[in-house]
Amino acid sequence: MNDNSPNSWESRADAHSFYGFTDLPTIEDRGAVILTHGKGPYVFDVHGREYLDANSGLWNMVAGFDHPGLAEAAKAQYDRFPGYHAFFGRMADQTVMLSEKLVEVSPFEDGKVFYTNSGSEANDTMVKMLWFLHGAEGNPQRRKIITRKNAYHGVTAVSASMTGKPYNSVFGLPLPEFLHLTCPHYWREGKEGETEAEFTQRMAQELEDMIAREGAETIAGFFAEPVMGAGGVIPPSEGYFQAIQPILQKHGIPLISDEVICGFGRTGEVWGCQTYDFMPDAIISSKCLTAGYFPMGAVILGPALTDRLQKASEAIEEFPHGFTASGHPVGCAIALKAIDVILNEGVLENANAVTPLFNEGMARLGEMANIGEVRGKGLMGALEAVKDKATKTPFDGSLSVSERIANACTDHGLICRPLGQSIVLCPPFIITPTQLDEMFSKLENALKSVFSEVA
Numbered sequence: 001m002n003d004n005s006p007n008s009w010e011s012r013a014d015a016h017s018f019y020g021f022t023d024l025p026t027i028e029d030r031g032a033v034i035l036t037h038g039k040g041p042y043v044f045d046v047h048g049r050e051y052l053d054a055n056s057g058l059w060n061m062v063a064g065f066d067h068p069g070l071a072e073a074a075k076a077q078y079d080r081f082p083g084y085h086a087f088f089g090r091m092a093d094q095t096v097m098l099s100e101k102l103v104e105v106s107p108f109e110d111g112k113v114f115y116t117n118s119g120s121e122a123n124d125t126m127v128k129m130l131w132f133l134h135g136a137e138g139n140p141q142r143r144k145i146i147t148r149k150n151a152y153h154g155v156t157a158v159s160a161s162m163t164g165k166p167y168n169s170v171f172g173l174p175l176p177e178f179l180h181l182t183c184p185h186y187w188r189e190g191k192e193g194e195t196e197a198e199f200t201q202r203m204a205q206e207l208e209d210m211i212a213r214e215g216a217e218t219i220a221g222f223f224a225e226p227v228m229g230a231g232g233v234i235p236p237s238e239g240y241f242q243a244i245q246p247i248l249q250k251h252g253i254p255l256i257s258d259e260v261i262c263g264f265g266r267t268g269e270v271w272g273c274q275t276y277d278f279m280p281d282a283i284i285s286s287k288c289l290t291a292g293y294f295p296m297g298a299v300i301l302g303p304a305l306t307d308r309l310q311k312a313s314e315a316i317e318e319f320p321h322g323f324t325a326s327g328h329p330v331g332c333a334i335a336l337k338a339i340d341v342i343l344n345e346g347v348l349e350n351a352n353a354v355t356p357l358f359n360e361g362m363a364r365l366g367e368m369a370n371i372g373e374v375r376g377k378g379l380m381g382a383l384e385a386v387k388d389k390a391t392k393t394p395f396d397g398s399l400s401v402s403e404r405i406a407n408a409c410t411d412h413g414l415i416c417r418p419l420g421q422s423i424v425l426c427p428p429f430i431i432t433p434t435q436l437d438e439m440f441s442k443l444e445n446a447l448k449s450v451f452s453e454v455a
């Protein structure tokens with residue numbers, strides 16, 4: 001597979017480009033896949049091979065890879081005003097309009113928006129906002145941030161500290177003051193004989209105990225993805241948010257919904273907090289915000305945090321934070337168009353229309369002897385491979401089962417992502433029933449061939 005000749009794209013990629021989050025032995029064997037363009041849900045490599053991208057790029061290219069309206073919105077804004085910041089009381093008209101739109105489509109009655117270039121920076125910004133406002137309110141000891149194991153909140157030093165993945169130990173992270181609760185994954189974490197409702201109660205009790213141990217007066221905020229994405233598509237256990245929110249409220253701890261993946265329809269409703277029926281104090285958005293056509297993140301504060309941050313800022317005459325490209329006018333113009341395309345031009349409607357087919361296909365593959373759990377919500381799902389279905393025993397890590405499945409998929413012209421022992425699927429919202437059939441039949445072939453080798 002790997003074309004090692006010195007001028008091949010694969011060798012040139014190796015020579016001067018770092019790969020993030022990439023299994024280097026796979027690259028050694030197979031070479032990188034170098035892409036040139038896309039069409040609908042497909043991407044094409046330098047050899048002209050076509051791949052159905054069942055991961056929407058990285059969850060974000062929900063309107064496909066060649067949406068004409070989004071490209072036109074970008075071009076029109078580049079022609080009109082190609083760049084500006086949002087410092088010193090100046091900002092582009094597009095930025096004003098996007099903030100109005102985001103507050104309008106948010107679950108909040110009122111609020112304000114702060115822009116970043118990524119989801120990681122949006123989480124970092126939110127943490128700094130909390131530290132800043134608690135300090136200004138005379139509670140500078142309210143510093144600790146609670147998240148969950150397996151959560152993914154990003155890669156900057158603060159957001160990586162929030163991310164509950166063991167790999168962060170190679171950086172000496174998490175930083176002090178970042179605490180992680182048990183992942184609310186009933187199938188994996190539930191105890192023998194424990195019902196799902198009992199499991200949820202145990203998760204809530206663990207939060208109560210952590211708050212009691214640490215002291216509520218030392219805790220700045222609690223962050224959660226409605227459905228954990230990069231943790232392996234893990235929906236919360238039944239009633240999870242209803243169980244934890246009253247505890248947080250009782251102790252004055254803001255609940256921040258990290259909607260970087262769930263926002264803009266991935267779980268069926270516009271926001272994951274709507275799908276799971278809870279009201280956060282703020283929302284973190286990125287990824288689908290621009291349908292992947294521009295790097296942008298946003299913190300959307302609900303009314304209470306807006307007031308508190310406003311007061312804290314007025315006390316020192318500014319909020320001393322911002323990125324050079326925060327609220328970039330081209331990004332904002334694209335986001336305005338993306339929101340319109342997703343919500344009003346049938347993109348989310350299509351996602352919801354094909355979700356029953358997606359669920360059927362997932363359930364069918366879930367019947368295989370080596371699939372232990374099928375899970376998901378809306379148009380995101382995961383299949384977890386196991387050696388033994390009854391005992392939920394995983395395959396030996398050295399077999400790299402999910403990597404092999406993903407590689408076999410690539411060979412069949414399908415891109416999907418190995419995550420732990422799971423395969424993650426989150427196709428673009430524009431996917432058609434025929435393309436979903438193609439996705440499942442390619443995946444089924446890959447699963448069969450790998451399981452026949454390892455089982």
Ligand SMILES: *Cc1c(COP(=O)(O)O)cnc(C)c1O
Nearest residue numbers: 118119120152153154229260261
């Ligand atoms: C991707 C992701 C982030 C980080 O976003 P980047 O743009 O990669 O920095 C944060 N939170 C969640 C839930 C994500 O999925």
